[in-house]
Structures are given as structure tokens and as C-alpha cells.
Amino acid sequence: MAEDIGKTLDFMVDTAAALMRTGSPTTRTEIWISRIGNKLGFEVDVAIIYTVIYITIKDSNGNAMTMTKRTGNLSSDFDKFIKIDALVKKFVDGKMNLSGAHSHLNFILNADFSYPIFIRLIAAALACGGFEYILVGGLMSAIASMVLGAMVYAATNYIRLLDNRFFQQFSSGVIIAIGSWILMPIFKGSALNGIISGSIMLFVPGLLITNGFSEISQGSVISGTIKESEALALLVALVFGISVGSVFVGGMKF
Amino acid sequence: MNLIVQSLIAGLASGSFTLLYNARPLDAVLGGSIGFIGWFVYSLTLGYGMVASALLAALAIGLVGRILSRLRHIPSQPLIVGGIVVLVPGFMAFKAMNAFVIGNSTQGATMMINVFLIAASIGTGLVVAVAITTIIFRKK
Numbered sequence: 001m002a003e004d005i006g007k008t009l010d011f012m013v014d015t016a017a018a019l020m021r022t023g024s025p026t027t028r029t030e031i032w033i034s035r036i037g038n039k040l041g042f043e044v045d046v047a048i049i050y051t052v053i054y055i056t057i058k059d060s061n062g063n064a065m066t067m068t069k070r071t072g073n074l075s076s077d078f079d080k081f082i083k084i085d086a087l088v089k090k091f092v093d094g095k096m097n098l099s100g101a102h103s104h105l106n107f108i109l110n111a112d113f114s115y116p117i118f119i120r121l122i123a124a125a126l127a128c129g130g131f132e133y134i135l136v137g138g139l140m141s142a143i144a145s146m147v148l149g150a151m152v153y154a155a156t157n158y159i160r161l162l163d164n165r166f167f168q169q170f171s172s173g174v175i176i177a178i179g180s181w182i183l184m185p186i187f188k189g190s191a192l193n194g195i196i197s198g199s200i201m202l203f204v205p206g207l208l209i210t211n212g213f214s215e216i217s218q219g220s221v222i223s224g225t226i227k228e229s230e231a232l233a234l235l236v237a238l239v240f241g242i243s244v245g246s247v248f249v250g251g252m253k254f
Numbered sequence: 255m256n257l258i259v260q261s262l263i264a265g266l267a268s269g270s271f272t273l274l275y276n277a278r279p280l281d282a283v284l285g286g287s288i289g290f291i292g293w294f295v296y297s298l299t300l301g302y303g304m305v306a307s308a309l310l311a312a313l314a315i316g317l318v319g320r321i322l323s324r325l326r327h328i329p330s331q332p333l334i335v336g337g338i339v340v341l342v343p344g345f346m347a348f349k350a351m352n353a354f355v356i357g358n359s360t361q362g363a364t365m366m367i368n369v370f371l372i373a374a375s376i377g378t379g380l381v382v383a384v385a386i387t388t389i390i391f392r393k394k
Binding site: 023024025076078085120122123127130136197202205207214216217218235238240243 | 260263264266267268270271272273274275276277278281293327328329331332335338339340342343344345347348351352355356369370373374376377378380381
């Protein structure tokens with residue numbers, strides 16, 4: 001029975017980490033993990049505090065086991081998230097056994113479902129251009145934002161100097177400031193304010209701010225507060241990067 | 255007419271944004287459609303103030319996102335993220351922080367308060383939408 005507890009806990013911890021790494025909200029992950037344990041007849045206590053997962057399970061004989069796991073950097077991969085979510089649903093509905101579900105989870109995690117680079121760059125360009133057009137306005141600024149946004153997205157996602165988000169935000173800010181200054185005379189009629197506003201949209205942690213508030217209001221106060229703090233740090237890094245970049249190009253006013 | 259064009263562009267931007275997070279094409283299209291609805295509601299109700307219109311738009315996004323995700327048997331997060339990304343006060347947050355950096359603290363503080371109010375209203379709109387749909391789905 002002790003081995004069953006171990007295997008179940010392994011699966012629960014791996015599933016929780018996989019869900020959190022692919023963009024699942026904290027509350028939803030906690031509910032799914034509890035259901036997995038309950039399905040196998042265990043009492044479950046689960047707490048997820050941002051990147052740390054604590055799970056304790058107890059069987060009917062009173063044997064208990066606890067496991068803690070750090071998930072590392074949290075990102076979003078909606079395709080994997082949907083696949084893992086469907087897998088957990090199947091397991092909870094009794095359509096899969098424990099070992100089958102665990103090996104399928106590992107298959108999903110190791111597979112690469114990402115789009116080719118050119119599709120991602122086009123998407124980044126369309127997002128930046130679209131945001132610039134609706135938030136500030138101006139066709140030439142939108143086109144310049146598309147070019148700059150795609151360039152900075154490629155630079156930060158494919159040429160990673162350091163696996164440090166703060167540094168990535170900072171370097172994105174520097175590239176955006178210098179790039180917008182270079183692109184402004186090329187795209188006649190564009191405005192510095194507009195180009196920057198569009199290009200920064202992929203790097204501004206607005207989503208993190210909003211998700212943080214959602215989590216606080218749903219009861220995950222610590223997780224939500226940490227997200228707000230991280231968002232603030234990332235925002236500071238981006239703005240400092242733009243400030244440093246603007247020093248190189250002679251100062252800018254927004 | 256201008257409202258429709260702007261909403262279409264907002265939909266395109268949010269669909270593209272969803273694609274960047276590796277959503278499948280159909281989910282990206284749905285995320286884009288929700289972005290269209292969100293911006294349409296936001297622009298239509300902007301007369302009531304940015305905070306109120308963001309709340310109403312987030313409520314609309316949450317409701318449509320939850321219903322579509324229920325029909326598709328997928329979690330609502332991937333669809334809703336695309337929709338709310340056009341509402342989140344990212345650019346205003348940037349401008350607020352920039353005001354602090356250049357020494358204009360009063361303007362920065364005013365803007366930052368607005369940023370947190372808008373973010374809170376989006377969060378509230380989504381939570382209310384989740385609560386409403388949970389009650390409706392439970393009755394069925």
C-alpha cells in the first residue's frame with residue numbers, strides 16, 4: 001500500500017507542476033489534484049503557493065506522505081495545458097489507470113507542439129501592430145510597431161543570453177528604445193510614443209497584474225500577492241531598460 | 255463603423271496574442287472573437303469611466319469565454335486570456351512607472367492608482383462571470 005501512496009503522490013506532484021508550468025490557475029490546479037487523490041481513495045491536502053507545491057495524502061490505514069516540489073519559472077503553453085487538463089479529466093472519470101496516465105503525462109510534457117518561428121513572429125507583429133492601433137492610433141506607427149515588436153520578440157525568445165526574466169525585460173526595454181528611435185525616420189509619419197506603446201505590449205506584465213487580482217479574490221491571497229510583486233518587478237525592469245536605451249539615443253519624452 | 259473596425263483589430267491582436275501562447279488555431283480564433291466582444295463592450299461603455307467599462311467588458315468576456323469553453327470541453331483560461339489582454343492596463347502601467355523614473359511622482363502615483371483600479375475591476379468582472387456561470391451550469 002505504501003508503494004501505491006508513493007506512486008500516486010508522484011503522479012499528483014508531476015501533474016500539479018505540469019499544470020502550473022503550462023498556465024493553469026492556482027485554484028483550478030488545487031481542485032484537480034484533490035480529485036485525483038480522492039478518486040484513488042486518499043485524503044488529500046494540497047497547497048500551491050506560486051512556484052511551490054505542497055501535497056499530503058493519507059490512506060485509510062492512516063499512512064501519510066508529503067511531497068514538496070518547486071516548479072521553477074511559470075509560463076503559458078495553452079496546447080499542453082488543454083491536453084493535460086483533458087488527461088486529468090479522463091483519469092478522474094476512471095477511463096485511465098495510474099501508470100497509463102503518468103506515462104501519457106510524460107509524453108505530453110516531452111512533446112514539442114510549438115509553432116514554427118515564422119508563425120510566431122507574424123503573430124507577435126500582428127499583436128503589436130493591433131495594440132498600437134487601438135491604444136494610440138496611427139497607421140505608420142502601427143507598422144513600425146509590428147516590425148519592432150517581431151524583432152524584439154525574436155531577440156528575447158530565441159537569443160537568450162541569460163535565463164533571467166528581469167534581465168530579459170531590461171534588455172527588451174533597451175532594444176525597444178533604440179529600435180523605435182531608428183525606425184521613426186524610416187516609417188515617415190510614425191510617432192515615438194506610438195511605436196513604443198505597441199512594441200512593449202508583449203512585455204508589459206498586465207496579464208500578471210490582472211491574474212494576481214483574480215487569484216486574491218478567489219482566496220489564493222499569497223499566490224496572488226506574489227504575482228503582483230513579480231509584475232511590479234518586471235515592469236520596473238522594462239521601464240529602466242527603456243530609460244537606459246533612451247540615454248543612448250539622446251533622451252525621449254512620452 | 256469606427257467602433258467595428260477597432261473591435262476587429264482588437265480581435266486580431268488578441269487572437270495573435272493567444273497564438274503566441276501556443277493555443278491551437280481554433281482556440282486562437284475563439285480568443286480573438288472574445289477580444290472583439292471585449293473591446294466592443296469596453297468602447298461602448300467608455301462613457302461611464304474606464305474602471306466601470308473595464309469591469310463590464312471583463313464580465314462579458316468571462317461569460318462568453320466560460321460558455322464557449324463549456325461547449326468545447328476545455329478550460330476557459332486560454333480563451334479568456336486572449337480577450338482580456340486588450341483590456342489590461344499595460345501601457346498605462348508603463349507610463350506610470352516612466353513618470354516615476356523621470357521624477358514626476360504625482361502623475362506616476364495618479365496613473366498607478368488607475369492601473370490598479372482597472373486591473374481590480376477586470377479581476378472582479380472575471381470572478382463575477384465565473385460565479386454566474388457556475389450557478390447556471392450547476393442547475394443544468
